[in-house]
Amino acid sequence: MDTRDTPEQAELRRTARQLARELGPRTVVDFDDAKRARRLADAVRDAGWLELRQQGDDGGPLASGVEAAIIADALGEAVVDVAFTGPVLAADLARRAGVHAVDGAVVGFAPDLIGPARVSGRTTTNAVHAVDCAAQGPAIAYVLAPEGDRYRIVQVPVDGAREGADLTRTIRPIPAGVPVSEVAGSRLLTRRDLEAWAAFGLALTSADLVGLMRGVIDLTVAYAQERRQYGVAIGTFQAVQHLLAEARCLMEGALSAALYPAWAVDALDADDARMAGRVAKAYCARAARTVCETAVQVHGGMGNTWECMVHVYLRRALLSSRWFGDDGEQLRELQRSRLGVADGLS
């Protein structure tokens, strides 16, 4: 047992952080800099990060869940406006179905954002949301078509555009009535496959929350050192110090909880991995809400303006928390699996 990064993992962490710092947005104005966004997207693609969970020569993914989580953490830390988790989840799902995800593919989610959308006919019948895909241009979303107790992976085109709460990642809606097409060569997915995939989703969204907590705490500590009131830096006040100290503790606890599912997705069976993911997600989602709200508060009036970066973290936290189920959802699932609570009990 040794939960430290291997030298390779530590190197990946350094590289990912450096890239995120250099090409990520520093101010809200940077979101409009299309040239930067393009360089960023190219850099992520060139680094091979979108293919991490494609099938490797040995049949398993090219890289482990730990590597994917390290990158998710680094991108969250700098609230980087590039699709990563979406394409990586699509690649992971496609691999389990025995195919390579096509370029630009993401997974289409049901409106609750907890799991993949399901379709039963030749067109979509309910709204589907393509989460964390490229902001513009054509894309495709994988959804599931149930067949007996298994699921076929099928695809739908994405062309609409809408801005969600998160300013750094796109949620594009797919209306009802859009044609569904086959994914050539795919095999049926079992319930187990989907559980293992959901565990990976819980691990990645938890890692993203850990990163963004770290990022927003750094930003807020720097602000508290520089912002002066009553003739002194506000960071000298215990009231402010204690808020930030609590935030740091929450981030550290979240990190400890989130490392385990990232490792577990490749090392443990689907049930155990998903349980690890649920624990991490419940903790990270609650912690991130508090940490981001603290950051807004410590920024005072500035924190309530569009120009201040803290709301970018809070907004990203809202999507990462909700995606694959927020803390309330995870506790409900833990009630079912650990406390024997049956459906319908209120």
Place this chain on the structure above:
Amino acid sequence: MDFRDSTAEAEFRARLRAWIADNNPGLPVSSTDDEYWARQAEWHTALYDAGFFGLSWPTRFGGQALPSVFDVILDEELAAASAPPRPSLGYLVQGITTHASEAVQQRFLPGLISGRERWCQGFSEPDAGSDLAALRTTAVRDGDDYVIDGHKIWTSYSDVADWCFLLARTDPAVPKHKGLSAFAVPMHQRGIEQRPLRMINGITKEFGQVIFDGARVPAENMLGAPGEGWRIAMTIVSHEREPGEVGYVARYAKTVKDLEKTVRANPAAFRNDQRDGVAWAYVQAEMLRLHVRRRLSERLDGPDHGPGGSIDKLLMTWVEQSVGTAALDLAGSGAVIDGEDVALKIYLYSRAQSVMGGTSQIQKNIIATRILGLPTA
């Protein structure tokens, strides 16, 4: 990053699990019952004699020099079997190994680790709690001895201790942090009076007050150099704040398992918020177990006496108080009708966690200034 047991770890875990199955004393949760404290020494020596305590400490003092992650395996297996937690005294070992001479270490560590000699920690005083350096107990040189006068309070295990790890003022002329020294004071002597202190949940055998009135300690029992007391105390309290050092993970896990069992027996008998409280307590306890795995893995890089223990302490406090609150809420009116209710006692005891070993407010001061680098006024 690898959460799997190595071959040696797996072998140890299996051996430990088999031993616990045959030797679990089935004591009540430590926070609820005097029986636990009365039989704690027995549990300590049983664990030690079987080769399951003092795992990461040097062999010359009776330890096994194993990597620190073996301690979390111990916690996990004790938790899985609902066995009592390991004795929490690693922080004293850290203080002595870091600051005392080899001769002093040889004299005291084997008995401390094996449980043959029992220790208490004489730091806090009625007028020196958070402001520990304001303590007034004095140690005055008299020939080959020091003579101790003063009043210590909130002293865990003072009723059974053979030795007191005492912090006393040896030089009143210098600034308050610089005039303190640490001693190993024999408890069985005239000049020391031990009075039990009843906690808010009614237990009497966990901690007490100790009155020193002309007690004597040989000068050679000084731990570290004269005036080094504050630094030693800081080494000790930084580790006293680490769940990896105190082993409370097993205690929380045991309570959470009991709560889960209660709900499973009849889920419909509880409201959703009560069940959520139990599920959240599970999440918190799991987080702490994993946090200890991370912190003890980091120790593979070498020991660290830094302020990180303050983060651990706050996390541990939130866990204990989440568990305590979940227990109280689940018990409903039972905890109000019956003053001896176990959930009531667990809840009341949990309030101490944000005070003992340094209040949560002190931890936040330390984190803000020493970890976040925020300025002081």
